[in-house]
Amino acid sequence: MTLAEAQQIVDQWITDYGVRYFSEMTNMAMLTEEVGELARHIARVYGEQSYKTPKTPEESKALIGEELSDVLFVLICLANQMDIDLEDVLKKSLDKKTNRDKDRHKKNPKLSD
Numbered sequence: 001m002t003l004a005e006a007q008q009i010v011d012q013w014i015t016d017y018g019v020r021y022f023s024e025m026t027n028m029a030m031l032t033e034e035v036g037e038l039a040r041h042i043a044r045v046y047g048e049q050s051y052k053t054p055k056t057p058e059e060s061k062a063l064i065g066e067e068l069s070d071v072l073f074v075l076i077c078l079a080n081q082m083d084i085d086l087e088d089v090l091k092k093s094l095d096k097k098t099n100r101d102k103d104r105h106k107k108n109p110k111l112s113d
Helices: 003-018 025-043 057-081 086-101
Strands: none
Touching: 003 057, 003 086, 025 057
């Protein structure tokens, strides 16, 4: 699915099941909460923390996937309610990063093998 399709699907979901969008401030708080939940799982899978109840690699991957999806859902809600075309702004961001950083990372000795 494209980002435009995802934005349309989320908008339809809000209409069908969510009644209306939460305020931008509420969604920003929810986005922060979801990013925190994602960080919690990443800290346990890739960092020094551990789960209270051990998880298999498949369970860990599924939990991280769920949180990434939750982050994306709220991000799409914010874009929709502020009338932002995510495909358009992502393309512009990639162009900006390409022009600014096209050689930067290749020349960074910290990134060489």
